[in-house]
Amino acid sequence: MVQLRPDPSFYPSPQMAAEGPAETLAYVVLLSPGGKRPDALAVVDVDKESSTFGKEVGRVEMATAGDELHHFGWNACSSALCPSAPHPHVERRYLVVPGLRSSRIYIVDTKPDPRQPRIVKTIEPQEVFDKAGYSRPHTVHCGPDGIYLSALGAPDGDGPGGVFVLDHQDFDVKGQWETDRGQQYFAYDFWWHLNHDVMVTSEWGTPNMVEGGLNPELLLDNKYGHSLHFWDLAKRRNVQTVDLGENHQIVLELRPAHDPTKTYGFVGVVVDTTNLESSVWVWHRDQKAGSNGGGWRVQKVITIPPEPADPDVLPPALKPFSAIPPPARSTAGPRWWRSAGTAGASTSRTRCTRRGTSSSTRRASTGGWSSSTSSPRVGSTSTPTSSSSSGTSDRTKSGWRAGTLPPIPIASRTTEDGSDDQGDRPELGRGVWG
Helix, strand or coil, X not given: CXXXXXXXXXXXXXXXXXXXXXXXXXXXXXXXXXXXXXXXXXXXXXXXXXXXXXXXXXXXXXXEECCCECCCEECCCHHHHCCCCCCCCCXXXXXXXXXXXXXXXXXXXXXXXXXCCEEEEEECHHHHHHHHCCEEEEEEEEXXXXXXXXXXXXXXXXXXXXXXXXXXXXXXXXXXXXXXXXCCCCCCCEEEEHHHCEEEECECCCHHHHCCCCCHHHHHCCCCCCEEEEXXXXXXXXXXXXXXXCCEEEEEEEEECCCCCCCEEEEEEEEECCCCCEEEEEEEECHHHCCCCCCEEEEEEEEECCEXXXXXXXXXXXXXXXXXXXXXXXXXXXXXXXXXXXXXXXCCCCCEXXXXXXXXXXXXXXXXXXXXXXXXXXXXXXXXXXXXXXXXXXXXXXXXXXXXXXXXXXXXXXXXXXXXXXXXXXXXXXXXXX
């Protein structure tokens, strides 16, 4: 009798996933400096008992130069067990590898030999343009009903950016995900609280704003993204936009709670244009506001100060600060300042997905934050603000936001009854990945 069972690498709980077998292979992007030859995907042995531990044991080269591979992920993962859209018999087998600059997407088969992956399908840029209306795919997550990819912008390099979906059986482009984007214009990362039907998206800039290197004029004019968006995952509509303050420029990687019953997460902000600080923020549901269609708070919990520097050696945009933003070793402080002096400057990066885990399965740091963490001043430009997605968007193609939105509570703010709101913060206990 034939029995159909879910892929053994799917787990119904984070605890079971943590107790599963360790990965033995990792897949790592290799970038070609200057795009003179095709990028590649390397296979690295991570089995500590292996004679080839830590060494490259396989490689597949992409078909075309200039893709600029970035994030990538699996075609399926434990989200296939989601009761709302079950696809338990999808096999975790293929890597979905997008080119951030080319908008080309490679489907890489890791079977029968995971050390010798091979390209089995190439989704050309024009198909993405025609069917999704987006370009420059960035983040890949295997969802319960398909493969989700974020995209930085439109085919012409402007906006809006957003999310589109691939079929996880044949990898056809199914189209744009959003039915009502509200105020959302910029895009970057996305992630979700699947148990609560919530998606969260962050902001960077359109392709035309970022592909030539960071534009210091746009940055210091606060033209890059500075908001988080909260979506009804089932209805595919934006239910709340939270503006962190226009000086908090470039809201990047999202890290939701690895306990799926919790509704909080962390996001890094590259720079505060008033002082060059980087920061980490926490989002969580505001229980006082209820959970129906909104009620999210975003609070700054960590600040990373800039490093003093001699103005004579700094690019023009940074001379007035006599400092540089936090170095790349910090969570939210990449060395973007290099491109502030030289347009088009870039650095090579490595992306890794381990065999047997989803690309959306990452380990989180644990612990909370000190009650002495500084918060933006009420009424200052750094006070986070929230708005409903209803009505006409006040974004223009340049990304400039007009008007003033009402503030939402921030960390350690005193409430109207004289007490602080720390009791409303999410409980941050021992982290479990999943």
